[in-house]
Amino acid sequence: MVENRKGYNILIHTVMVILCVLCLAPFVLLISASFSSESSLIAGGYFFWPKEFSTVAYEYLLTGGSVIRAYGVTIILTVVGTAMNLLITTLIAYPLSVKEMPGRNVFNFIVFFTMLFAGGLVPTYMMWTQIFHIKNTFAALLFPSLLTNGFTIMMMRSYFQANIPKEVLESARMDGAGEVYILFKIVMPMSLPIVATIGLMAGIGYWNDWNNNLYYITDPNLNSIQGLLNRMLTNAQYLKQAASIGNVGTSAVPTTAVRMAVAVLGAVPILCIYPFFQKFFVKGMTIGAVKG
Numbered sequence: 001m002v003e004n005r006k007g008y009n010i011l012i013h014t015v016m017v018i019l020c021v022l023c024l025a026p027f028v029l030l031i032s033a034s035f036s037s038e039s040s041l042i043a044g045g046y047f048f049w050p051k052e053f054s055t056v057a058y059e060y061l062l063t064g065g066s067v068i069r070a071y072g073v074t075i076i077l078t079v080v081g082t083a084m085n086l087l088i089t090t091l092i093a094y095p096l097s098v099k100e101m102p103g104r105n106v107f108n109f110i111v112f113f114t115m116l117f118a119g120g121l122v123p124t125y126m127m128w129t130q131i132f133h134i135k136n137t138f139a140a141l142l143f144p145s146l147l148t149n150g151f152t153i154m155m156m157r158s159y160f161q162a163n164i165p166k167e168v169l170e171s172a173r174m175d176g177a178g179e180v181y182i183l184f185k186i187v188m189p190m191s192l193p194i195v196a197t198i199g200l201m202a203g204i205g206y207w208n209d210w211n212n213n214l215y216y217i218t219d220p221n222l223n224s225i226q227g228l229l230n231r232m233l234t235n236a237q238y239l240k241q242a243a244s245i246g247n248v249g250t251s252a253v254p255t256t257a258v259r260m261a262v263a264v265l266g267a268v269p270i271l272c273i274y275p276f277f278q279k280f281f282v283k284g285m286t287i288g289a290v291k292g
Contacts, residue, residue, distance in 0.1 A: 027271075034058070034260035041256045057257035061232055061265065066220065070228040077141050077224060078206040085202035086195060088148045093156035094183050097164075108157075115150035125215060140216035141224055146205050152198045159194040160187065200274070207270055229262040 029046050036047075037054035044051055061067055095101050096108055119127070124144065134140045164187055172182050188195065213227025223231070233255075 030260055030263055034257055034264050036257055038255070038257050054257070057261035060258055061229070061261055066223070066228060067225070067265070069221065070223045070225040073138075073141075073222060074207060074225040077138070078203050081142050081146060081206040082199050082203045084142070085146070085148055085152075086199050089152050089156055089198060090183070090188070090195075092148070093153045094160060094179075094187060096153070096157045097160035111150045111153050113150075115154075121215075128216065135216050136219045136222060138222065141209070141212050141222070144212050144216070146202070146209060146212070152201065156191075156194055156198060159191060164190055203273075204270055208266070226266055229266055233259060233262050 025048075028048050032048055032050050033041060033046050034057055035053055035055065036050040037052040037056065040050070040052040040054075092111070096104060096111070098104070101107075118124075128140070128144055129135045132139075132143075134143065168186060169182060172186055177186075208226055209224065210226035210230045213222075213224045214230070217223060217227060
């Protein structure tokens with residue numbers, strides 16, 4: 001029995017190690033390619049170690065300090081946006097979890113309706129630019145599409161209903177506690193898994209968003225990191241096409257390496273943060289989706 005158990009553990013650990021290697025291999029290739037010369041990538045493809053080490057791609061991206069400024073914009077955007085997302089989502093989800101709230105079913109339907117239908121890109125653009133006049137402002141990166149959504153509201157509502165004991169809430173109300181006190185002093189401390197889950201989802205959404213930057217921002221000082229990298233990548237591809245038409249050596253234009261460097265600069269910060277939230281993320285996703 002002990003030998004069978006030992007063999008089973010060895011098999012499981014072997015499988016897990018293989019899966020970990022398979023998951024890490026693409027990231028190693030990504031980083032290696034970003035530090036490779038364009039000519040070596042064209043001639044030999046991707047390797048786990050650069051054949052011709054080169055920092056040209058990063059020099060292209062980091063020239064002028066615009067990337068550093070864009071990182072600053074994105075960090076502020078991610079922090080402020082995530083905090084506002086959590087606040088708004090919580091303030092909507094908590095009342096929807098209270099069965100005694102008047103009109104609860106109507107508001108639940110309104111939130112659910114937003115998950116099924118959207119206004120479309122053109123009406124949305126006209127609303128934000130012609131009614132709210134947010135074009136070329138920080139609000140253009142903050143408000144459209146990412147501030148909250150019906151899915152996260154339903155997740156948090158389900159978590160409150162399934163995991164916050166009604167007896168605790170009723171006891172607090174009998175002691176004279178108001179709903180605001182109950183929410184922030186009792187419910188929220190008991191809901192760290194779902195808060196961390198939704199916070200991570202919102203943070204990743206803000207960090208990776210480039211659509212709002214593309215639609216609403218033309219001021220280079222307001223570029224987010226993803227929007228700036230997307231424009232740099234487009235410019236690099238244009239330069240390569242121009243060099244090809246002009247019969248100039250295209251190896252001098254590091255489009256492939258730039259593409260890999262863009263992925264590294266955009267993904268590494270989130271990859272470094274994710275392990276600290278992983279246990280909350282998994283727990284919040286599983287528990288918050290059990291009961292509707």
